[in-house]
Amino acid sequence: MSPRNFAFREIPSPDAGLLEVVIAGLNQEPKRLPCSLLYDEAGSRLFDAICDTDEYYITRTEVALLERHGPQIAEWIGPASVVVELGAGNLQKARLLLQHFPSPVTYVPVDISKEHLRQSALEFAEALNHVKVQAICADFHQADAIRSVLPLEGRRVLFFPGSTIGNLEPDEALQFLRQSQQILGNKGMVLVGVDLKKDASILNAAYNDAAGITALFETNILVRLKRELGAALDPQSFVYKGFYNEPLGRVEMYLVSLREQTVRIGPRQFPFKTGERIHLENSYKYSVSEFQALAAKAGLLPLDTWVDADRLFSLHLLECQAPR
Numbered sequence: 001m002s003p004r005n006f007a008f009r010e011i012p013s014p015d016a017g018l019l020e021v022v023i024a025g026l027n028q029e030p031k032r033l034p035c036s037l038l039y040d041e042a043g044s045r046l047f048d049a050i051c052d053t054d055e056y057y058i059t060r061t062e063v064a065l066l067e068r069h070g071p072q073i074a075e076w077i078g079p080a081s082v083v084v085e086l087g088a089g090n091l092q093k094a095r096l097l098l099q100h101f102p103s104p105v106t107y108v109p110v111d112i113s114k115e116h117l118r119q120s121a122l123e124f125a126e127a128l129n130h131v132k133v134q135a136i137c138a139d140f141h142q143a144d145a146i147r148s149v150l151p152l153e154g155r156r157v158l159f160f161p162g163s164t165i166g167n168l169e170p171d172e173a174l175q176f177l178r179q180s181q182q183i184l185g186n187k188g189m190v191l192v193g194v195d196l197k198k199d200a201s202i203l204n205a206a207y208n209d210a211a212g213i214t215a216l217f218e219t220n221i222l223v224r225l226k227r228e229l230g231a232a233l234d235p236q237s238f239v240y241k242g243f244y245n246e247p248l249g250r251v252e253m254y255l256v257s258l259r260e261q262t263v264r265i266g267p268r269q270f271p272f273k274t275g276e277r278i279h280l281e282n283s284y285k286y287s288v289s290e291f292q293a294l295a296a297k298a299g300l301l302p303l304d305t306w307v308d309a310d311r312l313f314s315l316h317l318l319e320c321q322a323p324r
């Protein structure tokens with residue numbers, strides 16, 4: 001039986017189906033697939049495993065910042081808040097944060113990976129029984145639909161940890177921050193985790209862990225295409241390649257075809273040359289001032305910023321500017 005402080009709902013995505021998205025992506029030059037497709041059930045679990053690798057400093061550094069500054073963040077936000085987390089994953093970070101929030105507090109984790117979300121949200125509700133958990137299975141870009149199901153009372157706070165904002169192109173990030181204010185309304189705040197620019201060797205290691213979990217995570221997208229679309233392809237005929245493109249300030253992630261081959265999906269054929277790539281992800285890195293400038297452009301002003309001693313990662317608490 002579900003605990004009394006738990007509710008779950010699904011907002012169906014109006015977007016094109018998987019087949020259309022994949023065909024559109026593989027028809028592009030260069031070929032690409034959207035990184036949201038990486039997160040099926042297996043992909044979500046592999047991503048959790050990446051977060052536990054020694055090389056991927058992002059999760060543990062952000063967790064340490066939340067552990068250290070959680071009480072101060074709770075004080076800034078105040079009582080009776082509604083905390084909405086987009087792309088919530090395993091909810092570990094919200095748990096660290098919300099333990100410091102006084103009751104009443106509502107937590108709305110939003111994620112596209114349905115069973116992973118349901119399980120994590122249930123565990124969350126059992127562990128923090130002073131928090132009302134209202135989980136929503138949806139694509140986090142569905143701002144209007146998400147807003148329409150939020151409780152009306154309380155200060156709304158958007159929690160966007162993990163540097164997921166780095167997976168958006170800077171102009172998309174700007175758009176996203178602007179749109180987030182539609183969810184937030186008056187006196188809304190944003191708490192966002194942003195990965196910082198740093199030495200290329202640290203970044204290259206973080207996206208090429210020695211155990212090969214990142215490679216498995218990225219290649220899993222091909223396993224998904226085989227299983228869900230009956231694609232005729234051999235996942236072993238592609239290898240993962242990820243590297244820091246310093247001039248562009250982003251880690252780029254690809255699958256590279258090891259041979260000349262044709263991938264078939266239904267009646268469609270996609271020829272690959274040896275070495276031809278499918279672009280899967282960019283992960284943008286910012287300096288603190290670069291990110292603050294982006295947020296200001298979107299109408300969000302910094303209330304406080306926290307950075308770890310090694311200057312690997314930053315947490316920004318931003319406030320919506322009062323409407324002029």
Ligand code: AVI
Pocket residue numbers: 050058162163164165166167207214281282283
């Ligand atoms: C989810 N996102 C912030 C991760 C990142 O660091 O860009 C995705 C990832 N892909 C491979 N490793 C991590």
